[in-house]
Amino acid sequence: MQKTYVVDTNVLIQAPYALQCFEENQVILPLVVLEELDGLKKAEGERGANARKAIRFLERLRQKGDLLQGVEMENGGFLRVEANCVNVTLPEELPEDKADNRILKVCQGLRMEQDGAPVVLITKDLVLRLKAQIMGIEAEDFSTEQVTAHEEQYTGRMECYVPEEQFKEFKKKGLPLEILYQCTEDGEKIYPEFTENQFLILKADQSGKKTHLGRVENGKVVPLKYKKAAPYGVHPRNAGQYFLQEALMRPASETPLVIVKGRAGTAKTFYSLAVGLEKLLNNPAGEYRRILVCRPNAQFDEDIGFLPGDEQEKIAPLMRPIIDNLEQLIDSSEEERYQDERELQGKIAEIFDRGIIQAEALNFIRGRSVVKTYLIIDEAQNMTPNQVKGIITRAGEGTKIILLGDPEQIDRAFLDERTNGLSYAAEYMKGSPLCCQITMTAQECERSRLALEAAQRLTRHGR
Numbered sequence: 001m002q003k004t005y006v007v008d009t010n011v012l013i014q015a016p017y018a019l020q021c022f023e024e025n026q027v028i029l030p031l032v033v034l035e036e037l038d039g040l041k042k043a044e045g046e047r048g049a050n051a052r053k054a055i056r057f058l059e060r061l062r063q064k065g066d067l068l069q070g071v072e073m074e075n076g077g078f079l080r081v082e083a084n085c086v087n088v089t090l091p092e093e094l095p096e097d098k099a100d101n102r103i104l105k106v107c108q109g110l111r112m113e114q115d116g117a118p119v120v121l122i123t124k125d126l127v128l129r130l131k132a133q134i135m136g137i138e139a140e141d142f143s144t145e146q147v148t149a150h151e152e153q154y155t156g157r158m159e160c161y162v163p164e165e166q167f168k169e170f171k172k173k174g175l176p177l178e179i180l181y182q183c184t185e186d187g188e189k190i191y192p193e194f195t196e197n198q199f200l201i202l203k204a205d206q207s208g209k210k211t212h213l214g215r216v217e218n219g220k221v222v223p224l225k226y227k228k229a230a231p232y233g234v235h236p237r238n239a240g241q242y243f244l245q246e247a248l249m250r251p252a253s254e255t256p257l258v259i260v261k262g263r264a265g266t267a268k269t270f271y272s273l274a275v276g277l278e279k280l281l282n283n284p285a286g287e288y289r290r291i292l293v294c295r296p297n298a299q300f301d302e303d304i305g306f307l308p309g310d311e312q313e314k315i316a317p318l319m320r321p322i323i324d325n326l327e328q329l330i331d332s333s334e335e336e337r338y339q340d341e342r343e344l345q346g347k348i349a350e351i352f353d354r355g356i357i358q359a360e361a362l363n364f365i366r367g368r369s370v371v372k373t374y375l376i377i378d379e380a381q382n383m384t385p386n387q388v389k390g391i392i393t394r395a396g397e398g399t400k401i402i403l404l405g406d407p408e409q410i411d412r413a414f415l416d417e418r419t420n421g422l423s424y425a426a427e428y429m430k431g432s433p434l435c436c437q438i439t440m441t442a443q444e445c446e447r448s449r450l451a452l453e454a455a456q457r458l459t460r461h462g463r
Contacts, residue, residue, distance in 0.1 A: 002025050002117075003026070003120060004027075005022050005028065006029075006082075006122065007029055008033065008122060008128065010125055011123060011124055012050065012051070012054040013050050014124060014385075015142060015145060015385070016050040016053035016054040016057065018122075018144065019077075020057075020077070024075070025078075026078045027073075027077055027079045027080070028081075029080070030102060031081060031083045032102040037055055038055075046386065085105045085106045085108070085109030086105075088112070100125065100128045101131075103123075104128075104131060104132060107119055107132065107137045108135065121137055122140055122141075122142050123139060123141070123142075129141070141419075145419055147424060147428075150408065153426060154439075155438075156195075156198060156259075156437035156438040156439055157198065157199045157200070157243060157439065158192065158199075158200055159201045159203065160180040160192070160201070160202055160203070161202075161204075161205040162175060162180060162202050162203065162204060162212075163179060163205055164207065167202070167204040167212070170202065170212050174217075174223065175220065175221050176220055177219060178191070180192075180200070180202070195430060196433050197215060197217070198216040199214070199216075199246070200216065200221050201213060202221065213243070215243075224246045226249035227242060227246070229249055231274045231275040231279075232278045232281075232329055238446070244438055244440070245275070246436070247437075247438060248272060248275040252288075252400035255400070255434060256399060257425075257434055258402045258435070258436050259403045259422070259429065259436075259438075260272075260402065260405075261406065261423075261437075261438075261439045262438075262440025262441070263408070263442055263445065265445035265446065266441075268440065269378050270328065272402050273291070274329055276291040276374045276376070277291070277329060277356075281356065287398070288374040289371075290373055291373075292376070293359045293376045293378065294365065295359075295377075296362040296379060321378065322359070326357075330344065330347045330348060331347070362387065365390075368394055370394050370395060370396055371396035371397055372396070373398075374400050375399055376404065377391060377404065379404070380421060380422040380425075381405035381409065382411055382415070384412075384415065384421050385420075387421050388422070388425045405420075407423050
């Protein structure tokens with residue numbers, strides 16, 4: 001049976017192509033959505049850009065026919081702008097002059113017209129979905145960009161057993177994936193499927209204390225190439241950091257994209273900066289021209305244009321976490337680091353003055369081609385799928401992109417663990433030979449004893 005989908009404005013602002021995603025069904029656009037798109041078309045950043053894309057799509061359909069009567073789309077679906085339903089009554093507690101409630105009026109009117117035929121409201125607004133349920137209207141999130149649930153998402157790592165007699169051969173030539181296995185609770189062997197560039201902790205099956213760390217490559221598991229590296233004097237402290245170091249140290253020609261997920265304190269940003277400084281200062285082979293840091297924030301696109309000062313002054317408060325990490329990297333001595341604050345800040349200022357590290361707002365990168373750059377996107381869970389696609393496609397020759405973030409800590413409206421740009425990129429770049437991924441565990445928190453304790457205790461009760 002053909003369904004009728006009523007689409008909210010926030011769906012088009014996040015995914016301007018969404019109207020084409022409902023197959024051969026009827027898509028209804030309430031008139032209030034056109035009004036909201038019109039109000040957003042001159043907005044700065046992604047919101048304005050996506051509003052304009054959606055409007056241009058509607059203009060192409062308008063040229064084909066009357067949108068009030070409905071126009072067939074290329075995918076076989078049928079799109080219509082609904083300007084009626086003005087006489088539909090709402091519960092007294094829902095004022096009719098509010099945009100969300102006008103959308104509910106359209107849904108209610110369509111249900112009455114179609115005599116019970118399925119009418120589904122598509123919105124990213126959880127409160128609007130709750131209102132719809134109160135009125136008996138079926139409502140759903142826009143699921144086209146949703147990935148699997150957080151606990152089922154790809155982590156980029158796995159533990160496996162290796163037959164004792166072959167374990168010692170690993171460092172010489174690697175091992176074939178077919179001999180690696182895991183065990184069920186009943187002790188039964190299972191042979192898992194592996195993903196290209198997946199990191200493995202290998203254990204000898206007869207002596208569990210023997211372990212090796214490796215990476216899947218072309219049907220084999222090979223030793224870590226950069227295990228003994230110490231970028232900018234930093235040494236890995238756990239398996240996750242060894243994997244992280246391997247992914248970051250690999251040249252952009254081999255691994256131009258690295259995706260790192262993990263809770264605060266697992267050294268995601270710290271290690272990324274350490275490798276960048278190692279490549280530019282300690283071993284300046286010309287691999288990268290600069291380190292470029294972006295830290296997307298829920299307010300960036302909406303508010304940054306109105307803040308006083310130039311670009312660097314506007315984004316300076318959001319770069320403070322980067323400065324905190326640089327303080328630890330520039331002076332590795334914990335005892336002496338803060339004895340002369342002025343000298344420490346001078347060293348950090350010099351790095352920025354020389355252009356070794358540059359900071360930019362995310363929306364200023366749109367439309368550019370970034371070449372031979374070590375590009376760190378911190379807090380990438382606050383990006384939309386559309387933004388992350390835009391960033392990755394900006395990568396020119398010799399650029400390495402590092403996406404860092406925690407999908408459980410999202411500050412942006414209408415994003416969640418399944419729809420944010422970080423999780424989206426992780427899901428669809430899984431298995432690419434050009435991408436390494438690693439999810440850091442709570443046990444790998446190295447910020448402090450308190451941070452580790454909090455990550456273990458508070459997270460258990462916060463979900």
